[in-house]
Amino acid sequence: xxxxxxxxxxxxxxxxxxxxxxxxxxxxxxxxxxxxxxxxxxxxxxxxxxxxxxxxxxxxxxxxxxxxxxxxxxxx
Amino acid sequence: xxxxxxxxxxxxxxxxxxxxxxxxxxxxxxxxxxxxxxxxxxxxxxxxxxxxxxxxxxxxxxxxxxxxxxxxxxxxxxxxxxxxxxxxxxxxxxxxxxxxxxxxxxxxxxxxxxxxxxxxxxxxxxxxxxxxxx
Numbered sequence: 001x002x003x004x005x006x007x008x009x010x011x012x013x014x015x016x017x018x019x020x021x022x023x024x025x026x027x028x029x030x031x032x033x034x035x036x037x038x039x040x041x042x043x044x045x046x047x048x049x050x051x052x053x054x055x056x057x058x059x060x061x062x063x064x065x066x067x068x069x070x071x072x073x074x075x076x
Numbered sequence: 077x078x079x080x081x082x083x084x085x086x087x088x089x090x091x092x093x094x095x096x097x098x099x100x101x102x103x104x105x106x107x108x109x110x111x112x113x114x115x116x117x118x119x120x121x122x123x124x125x126x127x128x129x130x131x132x133x134x135x136x137x138x139x140x141x142x143x144x145x146x147x148x149x150x151x152x153x154x155x156x157x158x159x160x161x162x163x164x165x166x167x168x169x170x171x172x173x174x175x176x177x178x179x180x181x182x183x184x185x186x187x188x189x190x191x192x193x194x195x196x197x198x199x200x201x202x203x204x205x206x207x208x209x210x
Contacts, residue, residue, distance in 0.1 A: 040179040047123040049116040052106060054099045057116050059173075065088030066180070066205070068197065069171045070113075071129055072095040073188060074162035075105050 080194045081112065087201055089172070090114075096121045096166060101159050108157060124166065129184060131165040136187045145189040172201060180204040 044059040051057045059067060084091060091113045095102055099117045106115055118124060169184040170192060181204050183192055192200070 040182065042126055042173065042177040042179060044173070044177045047118070047126060048120060049094065049118055049123055050099055051114075051116060052099050052103050054117075057114075059092065060175075062090050062092055062114055063175050064090050065174075066090070066201070067173045068084065068089050068091045068201075069127075069173065070091065070093045071124060071127065071168040071170070072093060072097075073166055073168040073185070074164050075095060075097050075101060075157075075159040 080198070083198050084194075084201075087198070087205070089201060092116060094118050094123055096124060097159065097162065105157075105159060121166070127169060127171060127179075127182070127184075129167050129169050131163070132167050132185075132187065133165075136167075137165055139187040139189070142187050142189045170197065172197075172204060 047059065049057045049059065059069075093111065093113050093115045094117075095105075095115065096118050097105070098119050102115055102117050167185045168191070169182060171182045172180040174180060181200050183190075185191060
C-alpha cells in the first residue's frame, strides 16, 4: 500500500492529479532542497531513454524553451 | 485543455514523464490513464542515476508523512492499480532543464509524499527563468 500512487484524485486538474499520483504533494517550494544554478548539467542525448514502443527517444527533440522532467517512483 | 496545462505551455515548458518501468508496463499504464504527456522508459535507471535519484531508505518510504498522506487518499476513495512488482524504494523527482541541459531547478523526493504541486512548479519556473533572463 505504501508508496503506491493513487487514482481518482477529485476536483483537480490533470497535471495536479498526475503529480499527486507518483506520490503526494508537499507544500514546500521546489528548489529549497537542491540549490542549483549552472552547477548541474546533463548530457541530454546520452540518456538511454526509450519510448513506449522501445525505440530510442531523444529529449532534445521534445524541447520548446524548457523541459520539465518528472521522474516517477513505481507504477501503481 | 485545463488551465494549469495551459500555464506550462504558455511558459514554453514541455512536460516529459520518465519511469523505470519496462515499456510494456508503461503501455498498459498509459492506456489506463491517457496522460497528455510524453512518457519515456528508463529501465536501466541510467537517467535516474544521472539526475542523482537514489533509492530511499525504509524509514523514508514508510515515513509518518507518507502514511498520513496515503491514509487520507484511501479515505477519499483512491484505488491502487496493479502493474506487477516494482521497486518501491526508488525515489523520483522533478527537474527543469534548458536546451543546453542545465538543470534550472531540481526537486528530489525525500519520501513518497514529497512532491511539489503544479502551482509550486509554475512559481519555481517563473522564478528561475526570470533569474536566468536577468
